Amino acid sequence: MLLAIDCGNTNTVFAIWDGSAFLASWRIATDHRRTADEYFVWLSSLMSLTKLDAPITEAIISSTVPRVVFNLRVLCNRYYDCRPLVVGKPECRLPAPPRVDQGTTVGPDRLVNAAAGFDRYGGDLIVVDFGTATTFDVVDTDGAYIGGVIAPGVNLSLEALHMAAAALPHVDVTKPQSAIGTNTVACMQSGIFWGYIGLCEGIVRQIRIERDRPMKVIATGGLAPLFDQAFTLFDKVDDDLTIHGLTVLHRFNKETAPA
Numbered sequence: 329m330l331l332a333i334d335c336g337n338t339n340t341v342f343a344i345w346d347g348s349a350f351l352a353s354w355r356i357a358t359d360h361r362r363t364a365d366e367y368f369v370w371l372s373s374l375m376s377l378t379k380l381d382a383p384i385t386e387a388i389i390s391s392t393v394p395r396v397v398f399n400l401r402v403l404c405n406r407y408y409d410c411r412p413l414v415v416g417k418p419e420c421r422l423p424a425p426p427r428v429d430q431g432t433t434v435g436p437d438r439l440v441n442a443a444a445g446f447d448r449y450g451g452d453l454i455v456v457d458f459g460t461a462t463t464f465d466v467v468d469t470d471g472a473y474i475g476g477v478i479a480p481g482v483n484l485s486l487e488a489l490h491m492a493a494a495a496l497p498h499v500d501v502t503k504p505q506s507a508i509g510t511n512t513v514a515c516m517q518s519g520i521f522w523g524y525i526g527l528c529e530g531i532v533r534q535i536r537i538e539r540d541r542p543m544k545v546i547a548t549g550g551l552a553p554l555f556d557q558a559f560t561l562f563d564k565v566d567d568d569l570t571i572h573g574l575t576v577l578h579r580f581n582k583e584t585a586p587a
Contacts, residue, residue, distance in 0.1 A: 331384045331408065332574040333400055335391035336437065337460035342371055343571045344380060352378050353571065360395035364402035371403075387412035388420075388578045390436040390570070413581055415440055415574070423580050424472035437570060438465045439473055443580075444573025445546055446471035448566065452542065454535055455569070456528060456562070458549030460484060464531055466539070477531050482551055486520055503557055525558050532561060 330345040335358055343353035354374050375381075387404040389412050391397050397414060404412040413420050415436040423443060426434050441455045445467050453467035461484070464477035480488070482501055490498040499513050507522055509515030536543050547555070547562040548569040556565050566572075 329382050329384050329386075330575065330578060331387040331404070331412075332571055332578070333387065333389045333391075333412075334437070334440070334570050334574060335389065335393055335396050335400065337392055340396070341571055343574075344375070344384070345575050346382070350568070350571070351380060353568075358393055358396060360393060360399075362396070362399060364399045364406055367399065367403045368407045372407075384408040384410070386410055386578065388415070388574045389413070390415040390440045390574055392435055392437050413578060415577060420577065421581055421584060422577070424468075424470050426473040427468070428473070428475055434473060435463075438463060438476065440570050440573035440577065441465050441548070442467045442471065442473035442573075443576045444566075444569045447576045448569070448572070449544055449546055449564070452539070452544065454532055454543050454545045456532075456545060456547045456549075456552070457570070458482060458547065458551040458555070462524070462527070462549075464535065466535060466543075477535075479527060479531075482520060482524055486516070489516060501551060501554065503554060521555075521558070524555060528555065528561055529559070 332343045332345055334341040338358060339355050340358045341353055341355050344351045356370065387408060387410055389397060389400050401412055404410050422439060428434060441457060442465055445453045445455045451467055451469040451471055455465040457463045460481045462479045462481050466474050466476050468474045486499060489496050496516060497513065499516050501520060502517055503521055504514055504518040507518050509518045532545055544563045545561055547565045552565045556562050
């Protein structure tokens, strides 16, 4: 079985793939201080609770937090006797190399989203990922990542408001009943919700102008369903797009491995 690990700035997802379907997935807070032994105790306990007893024989890692990769590698080497494939490293081949400025390092999560989006929806694609940052990944006709946009994440923006303005409380993200708030919390929720609606619409519109062709828009990330309530910009909300992309890249590397 394949262990797919998607490590983001806030959370890390571990998923078990049997070659045709995900058998289970779990989420843990990202912490660079967590050791390989701690990962193993946590993961093996959850596998035992879900009665997963088939051995893990392969692994792939995507991490936007470089400091956690070492211990994730140790986890795979020590406890599952396998060398993990790490997205963004030279040994991890891509179906289509990114076409960006020379010397630019593309985040592993964006490479994974491009591969996943192309596999499921084809090319000429915009993937909007509502994570710690809100990212827009542009996928060309052949599946290559060709650039995109990085904006502050929704929760990050709310936290910044709370931290920078002493009178503003910390609020949850939700769809307000109206754009005009009649109290502080409602005003903040309206600003974040409708502000991000406008941000998404404006960025997608500009990308389509620059590309001068129809572009499908796929949304992923925990807050994607919330924003999908307000408009018809998204052609699809795909909750497991990134973790699916890890299986796509793993399969591609197995199929194209040197004899």
